[in-house]
Amino acid sequence: MLIDADARYLESHEWVKKADGNTFTVGLSAYAIEQLGDIVYMELPEAGAEFAKGDAFGVIESVKSAADMYMPIGGKIVDVNTAVPDGPDMLKADAYNAGWLIKIEATDASQFETLMDEAAYRTFIETEA
Amino acid sequence: MKLVFEKSVAGRRGLTIAKSDVPTSINLDASLLRQTDAELPELSELDVVRHFTELSEKNFGVDTNFYPLGSCTMKYNPKVCERIAAYPGFAHLHPLLPQLRGGGMLTQGALEVIYDMDMVLREICGMSAFTMQPMAGAHGELTGIMMMAAYHQDRGNHKTTVLVPDSAHGTNPASASIAGYGIKAVPSDENGLMCIDALKEMLNDEVAGIMLTCPNTLGLFNPHVREICDLVHSVDGLAYYDGANLNAIVGRVRPGDLGFDIVHLNLHKTFATPHGGGGPGSGPVGVVDKLVDYLPVSTVVKRSDGTFALDYDKPKTIGYIAPFYGNFGVFLRAYVYILMAGKEGLERISENAVLNANYIKEKLKPYYDIEHGQLCKHECVFSATRQVENGVHALDVAKGLIDAGYHPPTMYFPLIVKEALMIEPTECESKETLDGFINAMIEIAKKAETEPETLKAAPISAPVGRLDETKAARELNIASLA
Numbered sequence: 001m002l003i004d005a006d007a008r009y010l011e012s013h014e015w016v017k018k019a020d021g022n023t024f025t026v027g028l029s030a031y032a033i034e035q036l037g038d039i040v041y042m043e044l045p046e047a048g049a050e051f052a053k054g055d056a057f058g059v060i061e062s063v064k065s066a067a068d069m070y071m072p073i074g075g076k077i078v079d080v081n082t083a084v085p086d087g088p089d090m091l092k093a094d095a096y097n098a099g100w101l102i103k104i105e106a107t108d109a110s111q112f113e114t115l116m117d118e119a120a121y122r123t124f125i126e127t128e129a
Numbered sequence: 130m131k132l133v134f135e136k137s138v139a140g141r142r143g144l145t146i147a148k149s150d151v152p153t154s155i156n157l158d159a160s161l162l163r164q165t166d167a168e169l170p171e172l173s174e175l176d177v178v179r180h181f182t183e184l185s186e187k188n189f190g191v192d193t194n195f196y197p198l199g200s201c202t203m204k205y206n207p208k209v210c211e212r213i214a215a216y217p218g219f220a221h222l223h224p225l226l227p228q229l230r231g232g233g234m235l236t237q238g239a240l241e242v243i244y245d246m247d248m249v250l251r252e253i254c255g256m257s258a259f260t261m262q263p264m265a266g267a268h269g270e271l272t273g274i275m276m277m278a279a280y281h282q283d284r285g286n287h288k289t290t291v292l293v294p295d296s297a298h299g300t301n302p303a304s305a306s307i308a309g310y311g312i313k314a315v316p317s318d319e320n321g322l323m324c325i326d327a328l329k330e331m332l333n334d335e336v337a338g339i340m341l342t343c344p345n346t347l348g349l350f351n352p353h354v355r356e357i358c359d360l361v362h363s364v365d366g367l368a369y370y371d372g373a374n375l376n377a378i379v380g381r382v383r384p385g386d387l388g389f390d391i392v393h394l395n396l397h398k399t400f401a402t403p404h405g406g407g408g409p410g411s412g413p414v415g416v417v418d419k420l421v422d423y424l425p426v427s428t429v430v431k432r433s434d435g436t437f438a439l440d441y442d443k444p445k446t447i448g449y450i451a452p453f454y455g456n457f458g459v460f461l462r463a464y465v466y467i468l469m470a471g472k473e474g475l476e477r478i479s480e481n482a483v484l485n486a487n488y489i490k491e492k493l494k495p496y497y498d499i500e501h502g503q504l505c506k507h508e509c510v511f512s513a514t515r516q517v518e519n520g521v522h523a524l525d526v527a528k529g530l531i532d533a534g535y536h537p538p539t540m541y542f543p544l545i546v547k548e549a550l551m552i553e554p555t556e557c558e559s560k561e562t563l564d565g566f567i568n569a570m571i572e573i574a575k576k577a578e579t580e581p582e583t584l585k586a587a588p589i590s591a592p593v594g595r596l597d598e599t600k601a602a603r604e605l606n607i608a609s610l611a
Contacts, residue, residue, distance in 0.1 A: 035547075037524075040602035063598045064541040 199551025255385020269412025358388025
């Protein structure tokens with residue numbers, strides 16, 4: 001699955017899904033993972049860190065390039081999937097579930113609605129390609 | 130092939146050393162002495178010679194094959210430059226000699242080379258003065274940006290940001306960041322050139338300067354480059370010329386005439402010094418009048434009696450950036466190369482570099498996608514997007530080229546081109562070599578359609594096949610014996 005219908009997206013290819021209440025789960029889209037190629041290094045924040053929408057929360061480095069990963073919604077990091085930096089190949093297998101990266105407690109949950117939905121993201125990556 | 134350790138046979142030796150008739154007295158503490166023999170390979174002299182000769186035969190370089198590595202300008206290094214750099218009068222000089230009392234008079238020839246090199250680079254780049262000290266291009270970048278910072282500090286400017294195009298070499302933002310600046314990337318327009326409107330929006334009093342390669346990493350010359358420099362000057366910013374792509378315009382256009390204030394050169398690119406495994410390099414930096422005071426110390430000056438000396442009297446200098454005077458042996462080679470080529474030669478260098486790149490571009494256009502297919506300069510950037518439809522990526526095209534006997538082009542750079550294949554033939558190659566390469570690329574494009582699996586399996590003729598590209602990055606202690 002290249003695009004998960006339940007998620008919203010950033011142009012920098014992060015996905016975000018509603019978890020429960022004010023909490024959101026964030027990861028990288030399967031499309032982005034495919035484009036990056038083999039991933040060699042990943043840096044994720046510590047739980048408790050706070051970021052505004054658009055801040056870089058982590059770094060991903062592949063055999064092709066290195067990139068920052070950005071917050072789709074501002075808030076506090078409440079959980080981090082530390083298994084991913086140890087075994088980044090799992091992102092290829094399941095980018096939208098087991099491959100989640102961080103959970104955010106949003107300061108403003110309405111920011112979610114402003115992000116690209118499945119159809120908009122599909123159009124975005126098609127025109128980008 | 131086997132490792133030299135695996136070839137070891139117990140008791141075999143290359144020579145027998147005569148027994149010492151001098152009594153030995155080692156007064157080292159027992160804890161410092163080795164308890165077991167070092168596990169060195171035991172081989173005959175002939176075994177060793179064959180081992181290293183075999184290894185040397187696996188070398189791949191411009192001296193053996195075509196090497197169209199985009200952005201790297203892998204041109205031929207003329208042997209006469211090597212020969213002159215090896216003259217004992219140069220090669221055996223002690224680097225501290227000019228600093229000793231009276232030592233300057235013993236090194237007049239070397240000092241004159243540094244002085245003259247400064248003069249010829251001024252002329253080639255349209256700058257007011259050069260320093261030869263930076264040890265490589267990226268070191269030159271940092272030197273240049275530190276002079277930029279010194280200029281702004283001196284004028285009381287409050288500057289926070291350096292602008293780079295989104296197609297920039299990674300070293301540009303890295304150098305500016307190490308010098309303490311924040312970075313902003315200026316997007317490219319639909320022609321692959323810096324978007325002037327975006328630049329205008331990003332310009333403000335906090336902009337310290339802009340770093341540009343010209344032509345850019347797509348091999349395209351920006352016809353608005355003067356306007357870009359003027360715009361940056363309008364906020365008292367400085368225009369920095371990254372000399373990585375100078376080979377495209379050398380002898381034809383001078384960065385100083387385009388409006389640039391600082392220039393760094395990668396001598397191994399434009400002026401044919403060896404591309405070693407990481408060095409030694411040489412990255413001279415030139416500046417315009419208003420920045421001359423900030424150049425690193427020392428500089429070489431010519432006295433009224435015609436002799437040469439080191440000058441440390443520069444109160445506003447950014448200080449020392451390298452031991453001695455830079456990699457003397459490297460810029461000596463470049464100096465010889467420039468004198469050999471002369472003005473006419475330099476013009477023909479860029480002319481032929483551009484002609485060769487355009488020849489490859491036009492011949493390969495029917496087989497590979499190219500987003501910016503207009504007249505290019507010294508390099509052209511294709512995209513393997515058409516081949517991806519059959520599952521063949523830029524990486525597979527590159528691996529296929531290895532089997533055909535060519536070094537792959539630069540891949541996946543610049544980052545703004547998907548599946549990028551960045552080809553830079555340089556001026557050195559004959560039409561026959563270029564045609565051979567073009568045919569190999571066409572063969573690969575055909576294979577991508579008819580038998581893509583063979584490209585996925587390439588290379589099959591190299592000493593090693595597909596390497597695990599992630600293992601060394603994921604297992605940082607991979608080479609540790611412990």
